[in-house]
Amino acid sequence: MSKLIKSDKPLFVSLMSRAFAKDPFFMHLFGDSVLDRKARRRVSAFVSFMFDKSFLLYEEVWGCFENESLLGTYIVEKPYASKLQNMKGLLLIGRLIPLLFQISGQTLSLLNSYMKVTRSVAPPLTHHYLIMIAVKPENQGKGIGKVLLKHLLNSVNMDTKSHGVALDTENKENIKLYQKFGFTLSNETQIDNVPVYCMFYKK
Numbered sequence: 001m002s003k004l005i006k007s008d009k010p011l012f013v014s015l016m017s018r019a020f021a022k023d024p025f026f027m028h029l030f031g032d033s034v035l036d037r038k039a040r041r042r043v044s045a046f047v048s049f050m051f052d053k054s055f056l057l058y059e060e061v062w063g064c065f066e067n068e069s070l071l072g073t074y075i076v077e078k079p080y081a082s083k084l085q086n087m088k089g090l091l092l093i094g095r096l097i098p099l100l101f102q103i104s105g106q107t108l109s110l111l112n113s114y115m116k117v118t119r120s121v122a123p124p125l126t127h128h129y130l131i132m133i134a135v136k137p138e139n140q141g142k143g144i145g146k147v148l149l150k151h152l153l154n155s156v157n158m159d160t161k162s163h164g165v166a167l168d169t170e171n172k173e174n175i176k177l178y179q180k181f182g183f184t185l186s187n188e189t190q191i192d193n194v195p196v197y198c199m200f201y202k203k
Contacts, residue, residue: 002063011070019134045102074133121187125163
């Protein structure tokens with residue numbers, strides 16, 4: 001496992017864009033990126049923004065590499081991120097501008113609603129938040145997701161400021177996987193008719 005650096009951005013964007021191509025919420029927000037070139041550009045622009053944002057805020061991007069090929073990756077927000085977000089707001093706006101040329105105001109509003117709803121149902125404890133996690137499609141089912149999750153939980157368990165980690169998924173089949181790692185389903189909600197399952201791992 002290695003922490004990604006800025007030059008890893010093309011690998012990250014390619015992997016995340018492909019892995020989330022059929023994600024229910026991504027399809028709702030951006031369209032079918034497998035069939036629609038414009039949807040593909042929208043997804044790439046959003047994932048690119050998420051990568052850039054991680055270097056401005058209190059977030060980390062980790063990846064599992066093999067021969068310089070990125071097999072899996074995740075972004076995690078560390079505790080006390082909100083304090084830093086307030087300080088770096090102007091820089092973040094600068095990163096948002098290119099994204100606004102690719103996605104609509106309605107899509108941006110939905111993303112904002114998603115963030116507010118999912119964060120509001122997380123336990124009122126200082127915790128990490130798993131923003132995104134994905135495995136390269138052709139490498140799925142080979143244990144790479146487990147390696148990523150074990151690395152994340154090890155980091156959380158060693159952080160004395162954190163009481164656990166929250167995550168959200170729109171894929172119901174992911175619930176059992178996360179439960180195997182000690183996550184519990186804390187809330188089920190809907191955002192614009194898309195089901196969202198909120199989970200929490202407590203140390």
